[in-house]
Amino acid sequence: MQKLYTLNKLINPSGEKDVYKQCFQDNFERLHRYAFTLLQDNEEARDVVQQAFVKLWQKREEVSLEVAGRAYLYTTVQRDCLNIFRNKKVKRSYANAVLATHKEDYVEERAENREINNRIHAAIDALPPRCREVFCKSRFEEKKYAEIAEELNISVKTVEVQMGKALKIMREQLADLITITVIIIAYFK
Template structure:
């Protein structure tokens, strides 16, 4: 049973959040749209930023500008999304180049080498890499799922790619 006090508290917390949402959503959406040029992605970024604001509302300092926090968060989330999309496009193109370049036996061998190298990655690095590549999850989704920061996820993906490049460079150069 919910007491009147907890009802009041919930209403008190909800009012400033709704105020910020109503006041800033449209402007944030326009700002995100100028960075992404896609309406749905811009809306998703802004909604994710407001979700973060909701989760951090107890930590918010009224002295610090909420508007500034919102715009900075939208900017960084848009940049992360742009980077993620760029990496996805680049990696989506690579396997097609390799698969069209030779015979199926070489392709199977390359795939086997990639699998073996991925299996040799450190456990957390491998888990994050597979969630990104196999499950096609965004960095933010992986971070939330594993209770990590997006920067940690980015660092682990970068580490995995460096290791893969290092260990597979000889094989790939033979194919080229």
């Protein structure tokens, strides 16, 4: 729910920073998750979100924390992430090329997870063809919905629906793996 910071500010008009801190505590983790969805990188997401809060502080005279602070943060995070994403694109296609030439090492490194990987790949293979094609382009080639739509000559809406369908099937197929993965993640944290 959108919080209203007004009352706080009225009681303590000089407590601008308290209001700001509250705004940070309410929004930091959500914004970080949002930034992560856009960047797929925890460190970069942290930098972008922290920078957005710095900008909000600099603009506090004109962006009212109470009214527009949250929308400002989300919008700033999205814009900055998309800029970084675009710039990374060139580097990433290079990285993919490198990865392709070292594919054997890559597979070897992950051998201990082979059992799980087989299950996941089986689940992906079991997706309906169109659904699988869209899903793989998104997850493995890290393509945006709009790019996938253009490549496959379908609408973005169709991509959205196919992606939702794919995730729903994957979750059901791999329900037992989900808890396992949680344990693995917890272990390596």
